[in-house]
Amino acid sequence: MLTFLFFIKVDRFAMELEKSRNLSNTIVHVDMDAFYAAVEMRDNPELKDKPIAVGSMSMLSTSNYHARRFGVRAAMPGFIAKRLCPQLIIVPPNFDKYRAVSQEVKEILADYDPDFMAMSLDEAYLNITKHLEERQHWPEDKRRYLSQMGNSADDDMPSKEVDVLCEQDRAISPLLFEDSPPDLQPLQGNSGEQNNPQILHNSVVFGTSAEEVVKEIRFRIKQKTTLTASAGIAPNTMLAKICSDKNKPNGQYQVIPNRQAVMNFIKDLPIRKVSGIGKVTEKMLKALGVVTCTELYQQRALLSLLFSETSWHYFLHVSLGLGSTHLARDGERKSMSIERTFSELSKAEEQYSLCQELCRDLAQDLQKEGLKCDLRNLVVPGDCI
DNA sequence: GCGGATCAC
DNA sequence: TATGGTGATCCGC
Missing domain, CATH: 1.10.150.810 (DNA polymerase; domain 1)
Structure with missing residues (x-):
């Protein structure tokens, strides 16, 4: 009762x-595949076909799919991973490089949702509802992209229309852009087609559905960075996030609304x-x-x-399968902190100086963000231990 | 309001 | 040899 x-x-x-x-909303979760490891492999051909992980002997950030077959996972200590997979190559992280690649991806995402929400360097949510509405009136040319056709199997090419303007050019130039490629722009109109030699390459037209939009996003990411992304499409963030995992790597999945x-x-x-x-x-x-x-x-x-x-x-x-249907505005930072793991056997004096070091470092971090922090006030109380 | 627990990345 | 660091939120006190 x-x-x-x-x-x-x-x-x-x-x-x-x-x-x-x-x-009524279309939420997309975009997730770069094995991001850090993928960047390292891209920039060092030696690492291709080898099990690799990014991190240190004490902690791994990510591993490539080869390494995952041995059970090597993110958040696993490197020395454990080495036991699982002795051939594992552990690459120290290059965060500046990951930030730069991430920025390239973000520039693409902003075309579909200027208010997209980045969760980390390799993950973001987009609300493409508005983009989808506008896109319904877009002419084909606004949804057409040059195709590099460098790699063999592109399983997620747009289902319909794949225009091949010039079949031979494939052999001549597998890569359209060599260094610092500009972002691929949709081909505007057809006026320039005879004049511009670049247009003699293959082109691809994406449709107007959510699935096609996301294929287009992933296509552009691949063209611009040579990296693959997976994505989930759903009416809310909770579902979209789960979807992006479903056909990983290099895949997408939609829960229809x-x-x-x-x-x-x-x-x-x-x-x-x-x-x-x-x-x-x-x-x-x-x-x-x-x-x-x-x-x-x-x-x-x-x-x-x-x-x-x-x-x-x-x-x-x-x-009930409910979740956020709008992306919370990226607000201001609410706090800044610092922490460090140290051995249990540290003496009291060592802990005291560690405490001072933490305070100094945190003060530096605060200043970096332009926040006021008077270093003179940084006095560690003696009884703080 | 504070500190511990939990969670995500 | 060796198991991270940062930010956010919730909850019980």
């Missing part, structure tokens, strides 16, 4: 959520796949017999008793 009452409360909320379900498709997609989905549900929550829910989203929904009344309001509200969102 008591359970029944809780079902009433929870289900009333679930009905409200259902009423407010919004399927109707309720049944969403529920189908969610049905057997392990809750751990959902961003926001980590190791600890997974374990807690597993102890309650909850592994999939369906089970998460079935246990909704119990969860409303065991968890905080924000938590069970969140769980209910997840189990």
Whole structure:
């Protein structure tokens, strides 16, 4: 009887959520494949066909797919990875280079959503709803791109129209641009086609659907950086993120925007796949017999008793396949911090000087961002240890 | 309001 | 030899 009452409360909320379900946005999650490792392989042919990881003996940031076959994963200590795969090559990270490549990708993304949200150097969310509307009236030429045709299998070329303007040119110039290639621009009109020799290459036209837009984005990323990206398309960020993983690497997946498709997609989905549900929550829910989203929904009344309001509200969102339909504006930084792992055996004096060092470094970081920080005020209290 | 726990990357 | 660093949020006190 008591359970029944809780079902009433929870289900009333679930009905409200259902009423407010919004399927009118098209959210895309773009995720570069094995980003750091891919950049290193691109710039050092020696590394091709070899298992590599980027990081150090104590921590790896990412590994290429070759290395993953040995069980080498991101966030794994390098020395462990070496045991799994003795031939593994560990490359120290070049963050400046990754930032530069990331910038190139971002310039492309901005064409589809000027307010896109970058989550890191290799991941971003886009809301392409507006772009899709405008695109419906675009002439073909505005959706046409030069194709380099350098590499063999391009599995995700636009499904329809692939125009081959000049078949022979393939052999002459496999790469259109050699150094510092300009971003590929859509070919404007057809006036220049006779004059401009570049236009004698193959061209590709992308359609007007969301899938075609995302193929176009991935195509342009590949052309500009020689790197592949995967992407997910869905009516909200939660689903888009999961989708981008589905056909990784170099693939994409869409959950079409109707309720049944969403529920189908969610049905057997392990809750751990959902961003926001980590190791600890997974374990807690597993102890309650909850592994999939369906089970998460079935246990909704119990969860409303065991968890905080924000938590069970969140769980209910997840189990109904709901998520953000707009991208939160990238606000200002709220905090700046510094931390370092040190051995347990450090003496008190060592800890004290470490503390001072941390303060100095943090002060420097603050100044770098132009934030006020008076170094003279940086006094570490003696009893801070 | 603060510190611990959790999470993502 | 060796298991990171940063920012954000939530929750219980």
